[in-house]
Amino acid sequence: MEEDRLTKLEMLAAEQEKTIEELSAELTRQWREMERLQTKLDRLTDRFLALEEQTTPDVPVTKPPHW
Incomplete structure (x- = not known):
């Protein structure tokens, strides 16, 4: 049970990190434009x-x- 919770949190953190990187890249692109x-x-x-x-x-x- 505890392991499943930790795995879910790790997946959520990884998804959020990816989203932040994508948003940062888009912001940089828009700033240049x-x-x-x-x-x-x-x-x-x-x-x-x-x-x-x-x-x-x-x-x-x-x-x-x-x-």
Whole structure:
């Protein structure tokens, strides 16, 4: 009886260790993906701002018509 209980606990511990390792690997994968996406977003933001600066016409400084 005691041996069965110990065997079950050992199996449970082994299953939990495997689950923890799998979760850790998935977390690492997702972290790398988030870093990759953040880098891409930063590049796209820079490109968008550069394009916006190129296409925005310069507004001339003039006096309003009522002057």
